[in-house]
Each structure stands twice: as structure tokens, then as C-alpha cells.
Amino acid sequence: MSQTVDRALSILPLLAEGPADLGQVADRLGVHKSTALRLLRTLHEHGMVYRQSDQRYRLGARLIALAQEAMENLDIRGIAHPHLVRLNEQCGHTVHLAVYEEAEVLYIDKVESRYPVRMYSRIGKPVAITVAAVAKLLLADLPEAERRALADKLDYPLYTARSTPNAPAFLRELDKVREQGWATDLGGHEESINCVAAPIRGADGKVVAAMSVSAPNVVVTADELLTLLPLVRRTADAISGEYSGRTPVKEANTS
Amino acid sequence: MSQTVDRALSILPLLAEGPADLGQVADRLGVHKSTALRLLRTLHEHGMVYRQSDQRYRLGARLIALAQEAMENLDIRGIAHPHLVRLNEQCGHTVHLAVYEEAEVLYIDKVESRYPVRMYSRIGKPVAITVAAVAKLLLADLPEAERRALADKLDYPLYTARSTPNAPAFLRELDKVREQGWATDLGGHEESINCVAAPIRGADGKVVAAMSVSAPNVVVTADELLTLLPLVRRTADAISGEYSGRTPVKEANTS
DNA sequence: ATGGACGTTGCAGATACTGCAACAGACCTC
DNA sequence: GAGGTCTGTTGCAGTATCTGCAACGTCCAT
Numbered sequence: 001m002s003q004t005v006d007r008a009l010s011i012l013p014l015l016a017e018g019p020a021d022l023g024q025v026a027d028r029l030g031v032h033k034s035t036a037l038r039l040l041r042t043l044h045e046h047g048m049v050y051r052q053s054d055q056r057y058r059l060g061a062r063l064i065a066l067a068q069e070a071m072e073n074l075d076i077r078g079i080a081h082p083h084l085v086r087l088n089e090q091c092g093h094t095v096h097l098a099v100y101e102e103a104e105v106l107y108i109d110k111v112e113s114r115y116p117v118r119m120y121s122r123i124g125k126p127v128a129i130t131v132a133a134v135a136k137l138l139l140a141d142l143p144e145a146e147r148r149a150l151a152d153k154l155d156y157p158l159y160t161a162r163s164t165p166n167a168p169a170f171l172r173e174l175d176k177v178r179e180q181g182w183a184t185d186l187g188g189h190e191e192s193i194n195c196v197a198a199p200i201r202g203a204d205g206k207v208v209a210a211m212s213v214s215a216p217n218v219v220v221t222a223d224e225l226l227t228l229l230p231l232v233r234r235t236a237d238a239i240s241g242e243y244s245g246r247t248p249v250k251e252a253n254t255s
Numbered sequence: 256m257s258q259t260v261d262r263a264l265s266i267l268p269l270l271a272e273g274p275a276d277l278g279q280v281a282d283r284l285g286v287h288k289s290t291a292l293r294l295l296r297t298l299h300e301h302g303m304v305y306r307q308s309d310q311r312y313r314l315g316a317r318l319i320a321l322a323q324e325a326m327e328n329l330d331i332r333g334i335a336h337p338h339l340v341r342l343n344e345q346c347g348h349t350v351h352l353a354v355y356e357e358a359e360v361l362y363i364d365k366v367e368s369r370y371p372v373r374m375y376s377r378i379g380k381p382v383a384i385t386v387a388a389v390a391k392l393l394l395a396d397l398p399e400a401e402r403r404a405l406a407d408k409l410d411y412p413l414y415t416a417r418s419t420p421n422a423p424a425f426l427r428e429l430d431k432v433r434e435q436g437w438a439t440d441l442g443g444h445e446e447s448i449n450c451v452a453a454p455i456r457g458a459d460g461k462v463v464a465a466m467s468v469s470a471p472n473v474v475v476t477a478d479e480l481l482t483l484l485p486l487v488r489r490t491a492d493a494i495s496g497e498y499s500g501r502t503p504v505k506e507a508n509t510s
Numbered sequence: 511a512t513g514g515a516c517g518t519t520g521c522a523g524a525t526a527c528t529g530c531a532a533c534a535g536a537c538c539t540c
Numbered sequence: 541g542a543g544g545t546c547t548g549t550t551g552c553a554g555t556a557t558c559t560g561c562a563a564c565g566t567c568c569a570t
Contacts, residue, residue, distance in 0.1 A: 001293050001296045001297045001300065002259055002263070002293050002294060002296075002297040002557085002558075003527090003556090003557065003558090004257060004259040004260055004526090004527065004528095004557080004558080005259055005260050005263040005294060005297040005298070006297055006300070006301075008257070008260040008263070008264075009263075009297070009298070009301040009303065010301075012301075012321055013321065016321050016324040016325060016328070017324075018328055019328075021547075021548090022547070022548060022549095023546090023547070023548090031528080031529085032528070032529045032530075033529095033547085033548075033549090034528080034529070034530085034548095034549075034550080035527080035528060035529070037548070037549070038256050038257050038527085038528090039257060039260060041256045041257075042256045042257040042260040042261055042264070043260070043264070045256065045261070046261075046264040046265075046267075047357060047359075048264065050356055050357065055547085055548080058325070058328065059321065059322070059324070059325035059328075060325075060356065060357070061354075061356040061357065061359050061361050062359070063318070063321060063322050063325055064322040064325055064326060064361055064363075064379045065359065065361065065379060065380070065381050066267055066268065066271050066314065066318060066322070067314070067318050067319040067321070067322030067323070067379060068322070068377060068378075068379035068380050068381075069271040069272075069314070070270075070271060070313070070314035070315075070318055070319055071319060072377075073271070073273060073274075073313065073314075099316075101305055101315065101316040102302060102305065102315070102316065104302075104316050104317070104320065106316050106319060106320065108319075112367055122323060122327075123323075123378070124319045124320060124322060124323035124379075125320070125323050126316075126320050126323075257526085257527075258525090258526065258527090258558090259526080259527085259557090259558065259559095276516080276517090277516075277517060277518095278515085278516070278517090286559080286560085287559070287560050287561075288516085288517075288518090288560095289517095289518080289519080289559080289560070289561085290558080290559060290560070292517075292518070293558080293559090310516085310517080
């Protein structure tokens with residue numbers, strides 16, 4: 001809607017791929033070098049890009065700090081965190097918290113496994129949306145129309161033989177997940193890693209976040225992991241209760 | 256330098272404080288509502304802001320994902336990570352990696368303590384620049400003029416009785432740190448937490464990052480923590496060597 | 511019902527952005 | 541060391557693009 005801002009913002013994902021110099025930025029934006037320079041300067045003043053010693057630009061520290069604040073301000077995260085830690089203490093595995101937003105699912109919190117074998121994931125990283133257990137829960141709760149539109153738009157990369165292959169299969173899976181109220185990912189993303197996940201709901205019953213427990217085969221089998229399901233669901237329900245204000249937390253003052 | 260982009264970017268830190276509606280954004284920017292609307296729309300299209308169900312805006316998921324990529328692309332981080340993990344396995348405490356950039360020091364990696372008592376810090380979070388051991392190392396390496404200018408500009412919050420109180424004290428501390436080649440924070444940020452830190456240098460000898468080991472008093476005393484200094488320095492030197500290309504890592508192919 | 515608050519749209523005017531072309535500096539080649 | 545190329549930078553004139561206004565729609569509360 002605003003050309004200048006639009007161009008400036010387009011620079012950011014471009015730099016996310018790796019550092020680039022002025023000419024490269026100008027080319028990929030399709031504008032004159034001087035224009036690109038002025039945009040980069042403005043971004044620089046705001047700390048969104050950084051000019052490294054070889055003169056090339058890359059994403060800046062302020063961007064990272066902003067994203068940090070953005071996550072801290074998601075109140076669901078603050079509420080959930082202690083519960084996630086407790087769950088981790090009880091089962092020892094990696095615990096994730098994720099939210100859905102405009103066609104993306106992001107991990108917004110994580111408590112690491114106590115076992116030496118850890119899985120690769122990072123807070124802030126977009127989730128493999130077609131296979132992750134948390135993604136299934138979050139998408140399953142979307143309105144029908146939106147869900148179908150999204151499913152059509154997605155790519156279905158075959159991470160493993162068990163990955164969701166296409167839109168119809170995905171929609172069937174979502175229906176199943178919605179009905180049963182929990183989800184799994186059994187080796188759909190990485191061959192040897194399984195997850196069980198449960199939804200966190202707001203006061204209106206809508207799914208606002210999802211949490212999961214993940215563990216590699218070498219630590220526990222899929223069946224063993226599934227025995228944790230009641231615990232995961234109880235934790236998710238506890239978070240839901242607190243989030244929707246039903247549980248007055250500790251120092252309730254409604255005497 | 257570019258008014259429109261400047262205004263648009265000014266919205267982001269504003270939203271970082273918390274969700275805001277159109278009127279609030281327009282007021283704080285000092286522009287007409289319709290102008291603010293168009294800026295927000297453009298930001299929205301790029302996923303930098305999100306419109307929650309109550310119509311208010313907050314920072315969006317794309318911002319978080321971008322910041323994520325920004326960090327992954329910092330090559331120092333990828334090189335350092337395995338070393339940090341190994342150090343954590345050896346000593347059991349929380350290990351941090353931080354970089355300096357334009358008046359800010361950011362944690363860019365962290366390996367959590369094995370002990371149940373953990374300290375509060377987050378990847379991407381700006382560091383308490385006047386007291387953190389890693390910050391001292393990074394600032395101590397700046398050119399004299401820049402260092403003095405920065406020291407004058409900073410605030411010196413008294414987190415504890417041991418916090419650095421003012422610019423002259425800070426500059427003296429930086430001189431000491433530069434000379435000895437390592438730094439500590441003994442209860443300067445949180446009363447009961449101590450850190451020891453060592454610098455990571457590039458091929459030209461300049462400090463490109465700093466790493467630290469932190470532990471609360473209840474786990475180890477400050478003196479005990481200091482016995483880890485040689486180990487921390489050795490780890491930092493190993494990372495420096497790999498980063499500056501002196502150590503051909505594993506599969507060297509200069510046959 | 512009626513008033514107010516908030517978000518949204520079309521429009522005319524002018525500000526602020528664009529691309530050009532020329533300059534400056536670094537680096538390399540010959 | 542001179543000449544070439546490549547990259548980043550600046551001033552300028554033209555106009556595309558952004559701005560603020562005012563009017564409208566919608567929702568909520570009185």
C-alpha cells in the first residue's frame with residue numbers, strides 16, 4: 001500500500017538469506033542504486049540492518065531485540081512457561097509451545113530435554129507446518145474455509161516416508177485431530193523423532209496455542225511416548241484454565 | 256532519511272511495548288490516523304505486525320522469524336555452538352555467547368545449566384551492558400574514542416550494590432578487563448549470580464564475540480567459579496582459532 | 511433512538527521520493 | 541605509477557507518491 005515502505009521491508013527477507021552489498025539489493029528490488037542506498041540508510045538508523053566491515057549489509061541487532069520483546073509480550077507464553085518447565089521435570093523430554101499466525105506456526109517457547117540427545121529446533125523458528133503435531137492442532141481449529149484454502153496453498157515436502165503427502169490427506173488428518181483433541185507426529189518430520197501434542201484454549205474455546213513433548217526413538221519408543229498423553233493434556237488444560245482466567249492463579253484477591 | 260520508512264519503522268518499537276490501536280499509533284507518531292493506517296497496512300502485508308481479534312496491532316510472526324534467520328546467519332554462532340555445548344557438559348553451568356553491535360550487546364546463544372536453578376536470560380535479549388562480563392569484554396575492545404563516547408551515553412542502573420555506578424568506574428573496569436584478557440561479573444546484575452567471561456577474536460585480533468559461564472551462589476561460590484577460568488579461556492581460544500581459519504576444523508581438504 | 515468513538519475511503523494538493531548523471535574512492539591490471 | 545573498473549555517494553529536477561482533510565460506515569453505550 002505504501003511503495004516506499006513496501007520496498008524497504010522487502011529488503012529484510014532478502015538480507016535474511018545472507019549479507020548483500022548495495023548493488024545486489026538494488027538489483028533484486030528493481031530500483032536504482034541511490035534509491036536502495038537511501039532505504040538502507042533509513043533501515044540502518046533504526047538498527048534493522050547492520051553494515052559489516054566489508055561494507056555489506058546484514059540484518060541488525062535491533063531486529064533481534066524487537067522480536068525478543070514481541071515474544072515476551074505474548075502473554076500466553078508467560079503463563080505457560082512454568083507449566084512447561086514442570087512437565088519437563090516430570091518426563092525429561094523436550095517441551096515446545098507454538099502459536100499460529102497468518103499461515104505460519106512458530107515455536108515461541110522450548111524447554112530442552114534432559115537427555116543428551118537433543119532435537120534441532122529453535123524458538124522463533126517456523127514449524128514444519130504439514131507434519132508437526134502442534135501445527136495440526138492449531139490448523140485443525142481454523143474455520144473450515146480458511147483451513148481448506150490454507151491446505152491448498154501449502155507445500156507438502158516429504159521429509160520422511162511418513163510425512164503428510166498432500167492436501168486431502170492433511171485435511172483428513174486435521175479432522176481426526178480436531179475430533180480426538182490431541183495430535184501426534186510419528187516420524188513425519190525426522191525419521192527417529194516422535195511427538196505428542198495437546199491444545200491450549202482461550203475462554204471462548206478457541207485454540208490459542210499448542211504444546212508438545214518430543215523425544216527420539218533411541219530414548220523412548222512411540223508407544224512409551226503415547227503413555228505421556230494424559231500428562232500432556234492435563235498440563236495443556238491447566239494452562240488453558242489459567243489463560244482464560246478460570247484459575248485465579250496463586251494470590252487470588254477475590255476474597 | 257526517508258520519511259515514510261522512518262515513520263513506519265518507528266511503529267515497531269512502539270508496538271513492542273504492547274498492543275496498540277490505530278488512534279494510539281497515530282498520536283504517538285504525530286500523524287493523521289489515515290496515514291498511520293496505511294503504514295500499518297503495509298507493515299501488516301509484510302507480516303511485521305499482526306492484528307489481533309480486538310483490532311489492536313502487535314508485532315507479527317514474520318518479525319520473529321526474520322530475527323531467527325538473522326541469528327542463524329551469524330557464522331560465529333554456528334562455529335561456537337558445539338564448543339559451548341561441550342563446555343556446558345564439562346562444567347554443568349549456563350553458557351552464553353554475546354556480540355556487540357551499535358551500542359547494544361545481545362545474547363545470541365545459550366546453553367542451559369544442568370542444575371535446576373536457572374538464571375533468567377534469553378537469546379536475543381539485550382544484555383545489561385554496564386555490568387555483564389561479556390559486555391565488558393566487547394566494549395573494552397572498542398577504539399578509545401568510541402568507548403569513551405559510549406560510556407558517557409550509557410545509563411548506570413544500580414541493579415545491586417556491586418553494579419558499576421558511573422562512567423569513570425566503567426572505563427577503569429574496561430581498562431582492567433582489556434589488560435587481563437578476561438572479565439567477571441560478581442553479583443553486579445543479580446545479587447546471587449556470578450559470571451566469568453572470555454573474548455573470542457577474529458584473525459585480526461579484534462574481539463568479535465564473548466562467552467561466559469554463569470552460576471548462582473547457591474551452586475558454586477565465586478571462587479569456585481573462578482577456577483573455571485582457564486577452561487573458559489581455552490574454549491574461547493578454540494573458537495577464535497576456528498573462526499579465524501587457523502584451525503582447519505575436521506575435513507580439511509588442503510591435501 | 512441517539513450520540514460518540516473508532517476505523518475506513520476518495521480526493522486534491524504538495525511534499526518527499528525517484529532516477530539520472532556526475533563525482534569520489536578503492537582496488538586491480540598492465 | 542597511470543589507467544581502467546567497480547562500488548558507493550551526492551545534488552538536482554520532475555513527478556509519482558504520500559499526506560491530511562472531510563465525509564461515511566459501523567459498532568457500542570447511553
